Amino acid sequence: MFGRILGYEILDNKVKINFSNNIEAKVEIINSEIINFFVPIFKKEQKSKAIENLKCVETKFTVESLDNFINIKTNTLEIKIYDEFKVDIYNNQGKLICADYREERNPYVKNTAGRIDIALQEGHKPNEHQEYKVFIPKCMEDNMYFYGFGEKTGHLNKKGYHYKNWNTDDPSPHGETYDKLYKTIPFFITLKEEESFGIFFDNTFESDFDLGKENANYYYFAAVDGNIDYYFIYGPTIKKVIKGYTYLTGTTPLPQLWSLGYQQSRWAYCPDTNVYEIANKFREKDIPCDTIHLDIEYMDDFRVFTWDKEKFKNPTKMISDLKNDGFKIITIIDPGVKVDKGYKIYDEGLKNGYFATDKNGITYTNWVWPGHSVFPDFSNTEVRNWWANNQKIMMDYGVSGIWNDMNEPASFNGPLPNDIKFNEDGNIVDHKEIHNAYGHLMSKATYEGIKKETNKRPFVITRACYSGTQKYSTVWTGDNQSTWEHLRMSIPMLMNLGLSGLSFCGTDVGGFGFDTTKELLSRWVQVGAFTALFRNHTSIYTRDQEPWAFDKDTEDIYRKYVKLRYKLLPYIYDVFKSGEVTGLPLMRALLLEHQDDEETYEINDQFLVGENILVAPVVEQGKKARMVYLPRGSKWIDYWTKEILEGGQYIIKSAPLDTCPIYIKEGSIIPNYPDIKYVGEKDIDILTIDVYRGDKDTSSIHYQDNGEDFDYKDGKYNLYKFDMNNKESLEFDINITHNGYNKFYKGYEIIFNNFVAKEVLIDEKEVEFSVLSGNTIINVNETECKIVLN
Incomplete structure (x- = not known):
């Protein structure tokens, strides 16, 4: 395709390489660890939906033309470019870490016995070999592990899997064989011999990632169309890879604190008396809750930005009443706009040409919840501004956030054809190019509209997205099922979303489809209490699954873990604030913090919350104990019993139905509410x-x-620094290192676990303390102080 290298030129931080087949490739040095490879085989313009306002760092690098390759060196990497644009990448010690595959593509041959037609009669479908316009194969090695890809089924390590990126609304039960769901995150992390790198393939067309399923000798990323446009992101730690990826695509911004509380939803809470009833029960039963979601039934015949005034006679009053009792209301908004003359949203959009059209320029219609519907062209800045301004309608009612659903976009009368037209600010583009970014652009418009109207941190939740959506929205994993399989699968799915930059993510606690059971709900809330988005949601045809829907035991377990969530809110908020800078998620695969411990590389059913709390939930029916791996390098303390355990070992932990095994890393300082x-x-x-x-x-x-x-x-926040020094005595210092917020804690209750003090001094003055179950408890009335325990 490319031919031989003819020469190169350097322009600022770019190296442009000319090939004999009249193709020019660009290698751009973003910084010493991030390299972009771009070839304009579809369009000359390099335009990203995910990357906005990219700033390249001034980086020293050298370029040499050697015998049969061009050699580019930064302080960190050495990139060798050969004929046919084959690329090998080395670290600065000369170790090959990523190499292009040179042999012919050779898919594994499957025996059909020449009788495919017989299998088709029963519904079996062959896996067809697909050709791509963009195809980048890389050499596979035995000791490689793969993570990321956003929301995908299957295990944490994706080696041996094949996935397709084509945002798809499929309400059937998702199993490990599903190769596509609602989101497109064309980014993955490779780990090999404790060294990692990431690749972000910035292509919105239908794309595929094969991690050795086709042939164990190579892995590849490919697309049906578009440009070659991918970023190599070097670690060597996974943390640095994530930081590099989120440097490109953005980090999750600090959310409003209430959005990290418990959220209750179902399809559908209506009429308004039902919403009041749900809210009142939470308060009566002493189960904390911040948010109630309203699904599509609140709308007037499914017209977006409207209310059914029969079911909700006075939405403003209802929302105000609930807000007075501490509840925020989130309303669902779909992209499908009802075809209805006289309906303001439809009339405005039609008049201004804001909807996608067919190839003849006629407004395209399909069937969704409202019936015949049209689809806003979110690729167009003017349309996004219009949609953003429409958020005022819901904000004026007092709504606290918007839930974007069905934005793959979903449609009931067959999928939107690939040749539906979008006007991307003057450039007419096909649906096949916009499809995977449609939900992302809708979320961006929603976020900007809420921010403009309220000047608060917007709360947006979306089902469909593309890389970079983390800047604008939280995500959930779509229509899961009330099955143990889906509970188990949710953990590696959420860990991989976090590894893919989407920190604010969650799953429908209890399951959306099918009927949950009291045991499943009890175990699921023990996972949900530690996920960033903590929402219970279920379908219109399922049994009730509110915390009180079964019996007192289930309700008590549910209450226990929701209260634990609120107790840990300041710790969770701290992790989010740090993640706004680092890109690191709340819910973490063990390997993210313990990359030097190979035992962590394929643990699917345990996770970390931040770096200090390890959660090992029970995810199998009937189990009352489980094996837990405690990573090496530190001791771990059982949260419930305070037993101190050595790391680097597997243990058996008893876990009756009300107990989720939780362990705290030694040296941890956990703030509680x-x-x-x-x-x-x-x-x-x-x-x-x-x-x-x-x-x-x-x-x-x-x-x-x-x-x-x-x-x-603008600096209006406080930072408290807690220092713990283990000398002959235990010293604990509290200092305020930034004091821009005008509210300070008046004091502290400090619990020193597994430490029995004989004497306690605060600022050199002896004070009273108590000892309970081997823990020393001190009440401090100073904002800053030095504590010494002897």
């Missing part, structure tokens, strides 16, 4: 600090702001 029914119920004057002594000195940063708006961007 008191018992609250919702965020903002009362001022948190006394912060509880849960301390787990270790062998080494440790420190922790705790963050505090108003939890709502963007004032923190």
Whole structure:
């Protein structure tokens, strides 16, 4: 395709390479660890939906033309470009870490016995060999592991899998064989011999990733159309790869604090008396809750941005009443606009040409919930601004956030044809190019509209997305099922979403389709309490699955873990604030923090919350115990019993139905809130600090702001630094290192686990303390102080 290398030229941070077949490739040095490879085989313009306002770092690099290749060197990487644009990448020690595959493509031959027609009669379908316009094969090695890809079924390590990126609404039960779902995240991380790199294939067309399923000698990424446009992101740690990827595509912004609380949903809470009833039960039963979601039934005949005034006679009053009791209302908005003359949204969009058209320029219609529907052209800036301005309609009612659904886009009368036209700011493009980014662009418009209207951190939840959506929206994993298989699968799915930059993610607790059971719901809430988005949601045809829907035992278990979630909110908020800079998620695969421990590479049913809390839920029916791996390099403390355990070992943990195994890493300092029914119920004057002594000195940063708006961007926040020094005595220092927010804690309750003090000094003055179950508890009335325990 490319031919021989003819020469090259350097332009700023770019190396342009000319090939004999009249093709020019560009190698761009983003920084010393991130390299972009671009070839304009579809369009000359390099335009990204995921990357906005990219800033290349001024980087020293050298370029040499050697015997049969061009050699590009940064301080970190060495890139060798050969004829046919074959690329090999080495680290700065000369170790080959990523090599293009040179042999012919050779798919594994499957024996059909010449009788495909017989198998087809029963519904069996052959896996057809597909040809691509863009095809990048890389050499596979035995000791490679693959992670990322966003929301995909299957195990944590994706080696041996094949996935397709084509955002798809499929309500049938998703199993491990599903190669495509709602989201397109064309990014993965490769780990080999404790060294990692990532590849982001920035192509919105239908794309495929094969991790050795076709042939064990190579893996590939490919697309049916578009340009060669991919970024190599070097680690060598996975943390650095994620930081590099989110440097390109954006990090998850700090959310409003209430959005990290518990959220209740179903299809559908209506009429308004039903919503009041649900809210009242949460308060009566002392189960914390911040948010209630309204599904499509709240709308007037499914017209977006409207209310059914029979079911919801006075939405403003209802939302105001619920807000007074601490509840925020989230309303669903789909992209499908009802074809209905006299309906404001339809009339405006039609008049201004805001909807996608067919190849003849006629507004395209398909069938969704409202019936005949048209689809806003979110590729167009003017349309996105119009959609953003429409968010005011819902904000004026008092709605606190928007739930974008059906935005693959979904349609009932067959999928949107590939040749449907979109007007991308003057460039007419086909649906096949826009499809995978449609939900992303809708979320962007929604986010910007809410921000403009409220000046608060927008809460947007979306089903479909593309790389970069984390800047605008939280995500959930779509229409899962109330089955143990889906509970098990949700954990590696959410861990891989986090590894793919989508930190604010969750799954429908209890399952959306089918009927949950009390045991399944009890175990699922034990996972949900530690996921970033903590929402219980179920379908219109399923049994009730609110916390009280079964019996007292189930309700008590549910309450226990929702209360635990609220207790841990300051820790969770701290992780989100840090992640706004680092790109790291709340819910983490063990290997993210323990890359030097190979035992962590394929653990599917355990995860970390931040770096300090390890959760090992029970995800099999009837199990009352499970094996837990504790990563090496530190001790771990059983959260419930305070037993101290050595890392680097497997243990058997008893786990009756009300117990989720949880372990705290030694040296951890975990801030806790008191018992609250919702965020903002009362001022948190006394912060509880849960301390787990270790062998080494440790420190922790705790963050505090108003939890709502963007004032923190102007420095209006507080930072508390907690230092723990293990000398002859145990020393614990509290200092405020930034004081831009006008509310401070009046004091602290500090729990020193597994430490019995004989004497406690605060600022050199002896004070009273208590010892309970082997833990020393101190009440501190100072904002800053030095504590010594002897």
